[in-house]
Amino acid sequence: MASPERGGSAAAQAVERGITREAVDGLTALLAESELDRRARLKAFAIFERLPSPPSRLSRAAKRNLAAVDLARAIPYLDLAQDGEPATVGAHGEEPAESASLVVLVDGRAVTVRLAPEIAASGAYVAPFETALRERPELVRAHSGRLVPDDSDRFTALNAALRRGGLVVHVPAGVTLNEPIELRTVIERASVFPRVLVVAEDGASVQVIERIESRPLQGDAVPARLVCSVGEIVVGRGASVRYAALQHLDEDVAEVSVRRASVGRDATMVLAPVVLGGGIVREDADVVLEGEGSSTRVRGCFFASGEQAFDLAGRVTHAAPHTSADAVFHGAASGAGQASLSGMISIRECAAGSESSLKNRALLLSPKAHIDSVPGLEIANNDVKAYHGATIGEIDEETLFYCQSRGIPRDAARRMIILGFLSPVVDAIASPGARAWLERCIEAKL
Amino acid sequence: MEKGLVVRGLRVAVESVEILKGIDLTVESGRAHALMGPNGSGKSTLSFALTGHPKYTVTAGTATLDGVDLLALPPHERARAGLFLSFQYPASIPGVSVANFLRGARSALRPGEALPPAKFKRLVTDKMELLGMEPSMLTRYVNDGFSGGEKKRLEMLQMAVFEPKYAILDETDSGLDVDALKAVGESVNALRADRAETGLLVITHYPRILQYLRPDRVHVMMDGRIVKEGGADLADRIEREGYDPIREEVAGGVA
Numbered sequence: 001m002a003s004p005e006r007g008g009s010a011a012a013q014a015v016e017r018g019i020t021r022e023a024v025d026g027l028t029a030l031l032a033e034s035e036l037d038r039r040a041r042l043k044a045f046a047i048f049e050r051l052p053s054p055p056s057r058l059s060r061a062a063k064r065n066l067a068a069v070d071l072a073r074a075i076p077y078l079d080l081a082q083d084g085e086p087a088t089v090g091a092h093g094e095e096p097a098e099s100a101s102l103v104v105l106v107d108g109r110a111v112t113v114r115l116a117p118e119i120a121a122s123g124a125y126v127a128p129f130e131t132a133l134r135e136r137p138e139l140v141r142a143h144s145g146r147l148v149p150d151d152s153d154r155f156t157a158l159n160a161a162l163r164r165g166g167l168v169v170h171v172p173a174g175v176t177l178n179e180p181i182e183l184r185t186v187i188e189r190a191s192v193f194p195r196v197l198v199v200a201e202d203g204a205s206v207q208v209i210e211r212i213e214s215r216p217l218q219g220d221a222v223p224a225r226l227v228c229s230v231g232e233i234v235v236g237r238g239a240s241v242r243y244a245a246l247q248h249l250d251e252d253v254a255e256v257s258v259r260r261a262s263v264g265r266d267a268t269m270v271l272a273p274v275v276l277g278g279g280i281v282r283e284d285a286d287v288v289l290e291g292e293g294s295s296t297r298v299r300g301c302f303f304a305s306g307e308q309a310f311d312l313a314g315r316v317t318h319a320a321p322h323t324s325a326d327a328v329f330h331g332a333a334s335g336a337g338q339a340s341l342s343g344m345i346s347i348r349e350c351a352a353g354s355e356s357s358l359k360n361r362a363l364l365l366s367p368k369a370h371i372d373s374v375p376g377l378e379i380a381n382n383d384v385k386a387y388h389g390a391t392i393g394e395i396d397e398e399t400l401f402y403c404q405s406r407g408i409p410r411d412a413a414r415r416m417i418i419l420g421f422l423s424p425v426v427d428a429i430a431s432p433g434a435r436a437w438l439e440r441c442i443e444a445k446l
Numbered sequence: 447m448e449k450g451l452v453v454r455g456l457r458v459a460v461e462s463v464e465i466l467k468g469i470d471l472t473v474e475s476g477r478a479h480a481l482m483g484p485n486g487s488g489k490s491t492l493s494f495a496l497t498g499h500p501k502y503t504v505t506a507g508t509a510t511l512d513g514v515d516l517l518a519l520p521p522h523e524r525a526r527a528g529l530f531l532s533f534q535y536p537a538s539i540p541g542v543s544v545a546n547f548l549r550g551a552r553s554a555l556r557p558g559e560a561l562p563p564a565k566f567k568r569l570v571t572d573k574m575e576l577l578g579m580e581p582s583m584l585t586r587y588v589n590d591g592f593s594g595g596e597k598k599r600l601e602m603l604q605m606a607v608f609e610p611k612y613a614i615l616d617e618t619d620s621g622l623d624v625d626a627l628k629a630v631g632e633s634v635n636a637l638r639a640d641r642a643e644t645g646l647l648v649i650t651h652y653p654r655i656l657q658y659l660r661p662d663r664v665h666v667m668m669d670g671r672i673v674k675e676g677g678a679d680l681a682d683r684i685e686r687e688g689y690d691p692i693r694e695e696v697a698g699g700v701a
Binding site: 398399401403412416417420424 | 536547
């Protein structure tokens with residue numbers, strides 16, 4: 001085990017390979033963590049080893065699931081201390097950063113932490129996860145692992161075992177942050193296990209944009225690459241959180257994530273998960289309306305092309321009276337792209353007077369593409385309004401012809417119609433820079 | 447080069463069934479032609495065949511636009527040549543705003559003539575004012591959740607912004623109540639005044655819209671053929687008597 005080293009060359013970063021117990025030990029040593037932390041990580045690793053990979057929800061590509069990821073060929077972390085040398089950002093879109101607050105993590109290391117003046121001025125706190133653990137341990141320990149317990153499944157346990165990178169955002173009561181906070185997780189060679197914790201206290205307001213991307217790898221000795229993340233979002237009474245998670249990884253990268261938000265009394269949560277990249281992807285987004293009068297708007301979209309296989313689930317739980325949810329998922333598949341979208345509305349007995357709507361819309365762009373669209377309802381109270389619906393279709397010939405009759409060539413018309421189909425989600429993202437980036441990512445897939 | 451939208455001996459089939467059985471028709475620049483006829487006579491087939499809808503197969507004849515062979519071109523190039531169709535049932539494009547659609551289409555129609563955003567906005571605002579339309583429509587998705595009247599007015603706005611040489615208005619009056627019909631009729635008149643050189647082919651089943659829009663020439667189609675032609679008074683006659691007398695005349699002539 002090499003000692004921690006700053007600014008080492010790429011060659012010096014070569015690390016033992018494989019997701020192993022030794023890797024957990026090595027990471028603990030690298031980060032100079034306490035024995036308590038080490039034990040917690042090893043305990044989580046034991047759970048990871050014990051639990052099976054979650055079963056695929058894909059009907060036609062069940063083999064393209066997480067069990068197919070060769071973890072023995074993954075690099076669990078890079079042998080560099082936290083806060084390594086600066087790297088260029090933006091693997092796919094090389095535009096200058098547009099968010100006033102930006103944290104960039106490359107292979108798990110924070111290379112950029114730039115915060116808008118309003119953060120310090122308002123008493124808010126934003127830092128990479130490890131920094132936050134040092135600087136605000138009480139905050140992190142009070143919340144982390146509460147919404148998504150380590151033992152939720154095999155991969156939440158793996159995240160807890162190899163956790164590195166990620167972000168902590170804390171917004172004190174009554175504080176409104178006007179500038180979005182952007183977290184950019186970039187991976188090069190190492191697999192990453194980021195954890196995001198957002199805590200908006202009563203009456204606070206914040207917008208977080210998470211971008212997950214990779215740099216393409218060339219050559220023969222290419223490691224398996226995995227992004228395994230956990231996100232926890234705590235929305236206090238009357239608070240407002242907008243959270244967009246935009247994933248555009250290369251196709252050799254596998255991704256698994258669990259994000260869960262708990263929404264307090266009269267609070268609102270906007271969640272926009274966008275899945276464009278990755279080869280084998282499993283994402284679970286979950287909003288729990290805990291407080292009376294709380295509401296959520298979920299706008300999810302995905303686009304599976306080539307050989308991509310996306311196994312996605314969205315769930316809204318109404319756990320208090322007079323809660324409301326409006327969830328819309330739009331997904332497209334081209335080439336041999338496969339996707340499964342399970343949407344679920346769950347209304348508990350205590351949630352009288354709640355209203356919920358879930359709409360799945362799927363667009364198939366080639367004969368080999370396939371989308372399973374599975375909306376579900378569980379309702380335990382009669383005094384509620386719930387709607388769910390799913391549609392699946394192809395691009396309408398008449399719409400194509402209409403565009404062509406306006407001088408737009410057929411290919412351009414197709415692109416326009418697909419972008420339009422996915423745009424309800426794109427429009428829900430309040431940052432113009434992130435929106436433009438997303439549109440470019442989608443166009444690159446067309 | 448023959449000026450005008452010129453159709454000669456056009457035969458068109460849909461799924462091997464012949465609908466148009468030899469159409470001869472010339473739409474002149476700057477003139478308004480009405481193409482009238484009962485339901486099922488083939489009027490809309492003509493508009494789709496000229497604009498290049500893939501479902502319609504031309505089996506014989508020619509169609510030229512100021513000398514350009516339309517039938518040799520894919521649909522978007524026919525539009526670039528200067529042909530516009532106001533659809534009877536315009537498609538909706540969820541997620542694409544009217545503003546973006548107008549801009550994308552206009553630059554596709556005139557690739558060499560890109561307007562800077564401010565100038566384009568000005569053009570659209572001017573045309574909306576001309577048509578008495580609210581700018582709020584620009585941010586809505588194209589025809590998505592539009593009323594029948596709104597759809598037809600957006601077609602008129604497109605015609606105004608694209609400035610075609612020839613425009614076919616396919617049943618622009620269908621499905622509209624009296625007020626909406628009046629608004630659309632006035633829109634067409636405003637467009638004619640604004641841009642006098644556009645040749646119009648107004649396809650209609652009912653002569654109602656012709657109260658607002660006096661045609662220079664009226665063509666009557668029945669069973670895939672033009673059976674009678676005349677001036678505006680022919681439309682008045684159809685208004686009074688319907689199509690039956692003409693049908694009998696034609697049948698008598700054949701017999």
